[in-house]
Amino acid sequence: MKKSISKIIFLCLLLALSLAACSSDDKSSDGKKSNELTVYSPHPLEFTEPLIKDFENETGIKVELISAGSGELLKRVESEKNNPLSDVFWGGSISTLDSNKELFEKFTSANDDQVADEFKNKDGYITRFSVVPSVIMVNKNLIGDIKIEGYEDLLNKELKGKIANADPSKSSSSLEQLINQLFAMGNGDPEKGWDYVTKLIKNLDGKLLSGSSAVYKGVADGEYTVGLTFEEAALNYIKNGAPVEIIYPKEGVIAKADGMGIIKNASNKESAEKFVDYVTSKEVQQKLTSELNRRSILKDVSIDKTTGMKDLSEITIIKDDEEWSNAHKEDMLNEYKDIFTSN
Known part of the structure; x- marks a missing residue:
């Protein structure tokens, strides 16, 4: 009788250990x-x-x-x-x-x-x-006769307050846009690109959006005439029949x-x-x-x-200095914030 009880206890313990092992295999x-x-x-x-x-x-x-x-x-x-x-x-x-x-x-x-x-x-x-190339998204129903071929065209006074751009501290695509502007408009020297960025910020007229989705949605919905965004977002709206088009800035596009x-x-x-x-x-x-x-x-x-x-061979492709961009991220964001709050 004792042997039978011992055998049952042993079998129960063996079953419990087996179940525990199976459970641990299914869990982190x-x-x-x-x-x-x-x-x-x-x-x-x-x-x-x-x-x-x-x-x-x-x-x-x-x-x-x-x-x-x-x-x-x-x-x-x-x-x-x-x-x-x-x-x-x-x-x-x-x-x-x-x-x-x-x-x-x-x-x-x-x-x-x-x-x-x-x-x-x-x-x-x-x-x-x-x-992900950085691009300019244009609402064709709102742009009228304003020519948009690149970043310089965004300084047109007729676009004041009509440019959708996100806060680069909250949107990584907006940060990439900032880097693209600094290198493209500074002719490879990002420090020289701040003059352009300062002028662009003035043309934003105090409007800075909270995220990247607000940029492309704002342009597609007709709240803004143009927006600084990324290629895929604009292509999605074109695919779905929205009255928008993509501009690859003639001054140069960074495709990182x-x-x-x-x-x-x-x-x-x-x-x-x-x-x-x-x-x-x-x-x-x-x-x-x-x-x-x-x-x-x-x-x-x-x-x-x-x-x-477009094939990249059809676009003016430029490169940033990734090591510089990564090392100066906080500096760029602080400089951008200072310029924006002072305008």
């Missing part, structure tokens, strides 16, 4: 299921939702997406660094992310060997995702990659790595160009001209 170190993922992203919802749905269907991983401006989301990551509530930060300019790379884990995507050399993850923290990173001490690190590998895969990168109006970071994925995208 903090008990959160490993088939879950939380993503912070400043990308437009119409851009992120199709890709996330595909990722969920392919992997079985359930994604919680939190959307807001890049500045707001980075503040959340900073405030949560001792207890991260997200696993991936998806979006934002390299200038924005590089100055905060202490918030991210080192990780190199399995697809990095297919990435064009200029967009490779060289320091191991920020994975490049797509190539945006980025993404796995948040340091993320609860679902394995799922986060799968997500980064997924969105940098050739299948998804091809979808970016053919369906979602973005340019790929991969060497062998070409643009789809039927989307209205």
Whole structure:
């Protein structure tokens, strides 16, 4: 009888240990299921939702997406660094992310060997995702006879108060626009570009929007005549029949990659790595160009001209000094704020 009871107790203990092992396989170190993922992203919802749905269907991983401006989301990551509530930060300019790379884990995507050399993850923290040229978006119903070919044309007095531009401290696409203006209008010397930026700020007439979406929506809805935005946003409205057009500034366009990173001490690190590998895969990168109006970071994925995208060879492309831009981010934002508040 004693032997039977001992045998039953032993079998119960064995079953309990087996269940615990299975449970631990399905959970991360903090008990959160490993088939879950939380993503912070400043990308437009119409851009992120199709890709996330595909990722969920392919992997079985359930994604919680939190959307807001890049500045707001980075503040959340900073405030949560001792207890991260997200696993991936998806979006934002390299200038924005590089100055905060202490918030991210080192990780190199399995697809990095297919990435064009200029967009490779060289320091191991920020994975490049797509190539995003800065553009001017014009409402064709409002522009009338005003000629818009580049940045200089935005100083036209008839456009005073009619230019949509976001606060560069809250919008990474607006920060990239500022960098583009400084290098283009300074002929490669960003310090010489501040004269132009000062004049442009005066023509904003005290209007500075809180996020990138307010820029392209404002132009498409007819609240503003022109806006400083990024290529994909304008192409989406053109695709949907809005009365807008894209201008690639004749003074020069910077076409830099945006980025993404796995948040340091993320609860679902394995799922986060799968997500980064997924969105940098050739299948998804091809979808970016053919369906979602973005340019790929991969060497062998070409643009789809039927989307209205111009080949980069048809645009005056210039480069910024990324090391300078990253190192002087706070200086640029402070200078911009000082000029804006003094006008």
